[in-house]
Amino acid sequence: MEPISLSQYERVVFFTGAGMSAESGVPTYRGRGGIWAQYRWEEYACQDAFDADPDKVLAFHQQRRGRVLACQPHAGHSHLAALQGAHPGLSIVTQNTDGMHQRASARDVVELHGSLWRLRCARHGRIEDLAAAEYARRACAECGATLRPDITWFADSVNAAVFARAQRLIEQAQLFVAVGTSGIVYPAAGLVPLAARGSARMIEINPDQTELSGLFAEHVREPAGTAVPRLFKY
Ligand SMILES: [Zn+2]
Numbered sequence: 001m002e003p004i005s006l007s008q009y010e011r012v013v014f015f016t017g018a019g020m021s022a023e024s025g026v027p028t029y030r031g032r033g034g035i036w037a038q039y040r041w042e043e044y045a046c047q048d049a050f051d052a053d054p055d056k057v058l059a060f061h062q063q064r065r066g067r068v069l070a071c072q073p074h075a076g077h078s079h080l081a082a083l084q085g086a087h088p089g090l091s092i093v094t095q096n097t098d099g100m101h102q103r104a105s106a107r108d109v110v111e112l113h114g115s116l117w118r119l120r121c122a123r124h125g126r127i128e129d130l131a132a133a134e135y136a137r138r139a140c141a142e143c144g145a146t147l148r149p150d151i152t153w154f155a156d157s158v159n160a161a162v163f164a165r166a167q168r169l170i171e172q173a174q175l176f177v178a179v180g181t182s183g184i185v186y187p188a189a190g191l192v193p194l195a196a197r198g199s200a201r202m203i204e205i206n207p208d209q210t211e212l213s214g215l216f217a218e219h220v221r222e223p224a225g226t227a228v229p230r231l232f233k234y
Contacts, residue, residue, distance in 0.1 A: 001203075001220060005233050006087050006175070009201075013173040014080055015191065016094045016101070016224075019180020019206060023225050025071040026098050027064075030185070035064070045153045047122060054137060054146050061149045062135040065116050068098045069132065076179070076224035077104035079232070086234040091169045095181060095188045097151045110166050112158060112188050119147035158187055166191060176200040177232075179224045183212035205231075 006012055018028045028034045036045075043049050044060040081104045084090045092101055093110040099117050101109045114120075120127045121140035127150055128138065138147045152158055170176065176195040183189050189212070196202055196215040204216035205227045213219060220227045 001218060001231060003231055003233055004175075006083060006090065007234055009175040010089050011169070011172045012087065012090045012175045013169050013177070013195070013200075014090070014092050015170070015176065015178045015181060015195075016092065016096060017179070017181025017183070017188075018096065019182070020076065020094075020224050021071075021096050021098050021100050022180065023076065023223050024074050024100060026068055026096075026100065031182075041154050046155050047148070047153060048155075050122075050146075050148050050153075054148070058135045058137065058149070061116060061151075065132075065135065068100070068116065071100070073100050073104035074225040076226075076228035077101055077106070079229040080104070081106040083232055083234055091173075093166045093169060093191070095185065110162060110169065112152075112162060112166060112191075114149075114151040114159065116149065116151060118150035120150040121145050122148050163187065167194060170195045170200075171198055173198070173200045175203070177203045177205060178212070178216070179205045179228065181206070181212075182210050184210075 022028050029036055044057055050057045077100055084106055091110060092106050094101060095112050097113050097116045099115055117131055118127050118129050119138060123143050123145050126140055126142055128147055140147055170191055173195060178192060183192050192212045192215055202216040203218045204213055205220045205224055207221055207223055
């Protein structure tokens with residue numbers, strides 16, 4: 001594929017998934033060798049587990065955060081952030097909760113599954129941004145409930161406002177680039193078909209074929225760390 005000048009597209013969406021972070025060494029949650037192959041999510045990643053033992057669940061997620069902080073954004077993250085800085089119509093929609101895009105200086109990232117760097121009140125959604133401060137029991141300033149990680153757990157619904165924003169951006173996109181996403185996790189998995197129903201140019205960057213590959217007209221079978229800097233210019 002020839003390098004693409006993004007300035008010819010008014011609205012561009014980069015949709016990123018676990019593969020983007022895995023290239024930086026961030027452990028993945030699903031699939032062979034993933035976190036859920038080693039830990040029972042029923043004990044660590046659902047509201048019931050948190051209600052039963054918040055300290056255990058917070059400690060588990062604190063460990064995940066430590067692993068993420070030990071990893072560095074790669075050239076694909078950095079290049080994407082630079083492109084965003086040059087192109088006001090470029091949006092980053094991610095399934096990742098690790099904040100790697102932001103560490104590479106991306107801004108206003110649409111985080112479909114929330115962020116490991118925030119806590120929230122399960123009762124009324126009040127959010128507290130901790131940045132890198134350690135997860136510990138914190139009480140909601142309004143209702144006193146123990147704040148939980150602001151990420152989408154099993155059996156959680158996604159944040160409706162965030163999801164609606166992602167839908168809107170994707171419907172309006174003239175260029176849609178999926179990077180390192182297997183597409184199997186709903187409701188995020190519904191967003192690629194949504195892009196395909198419109199008139200966007202559809203590009204998949206992934207070393208492997210995925211279940212959604214058929215929805216893309218163009219496929220780049222290489223890692224994001226090399227493909228993104230090589231293929232996209234402002
Ligand atoms: Zn509250």
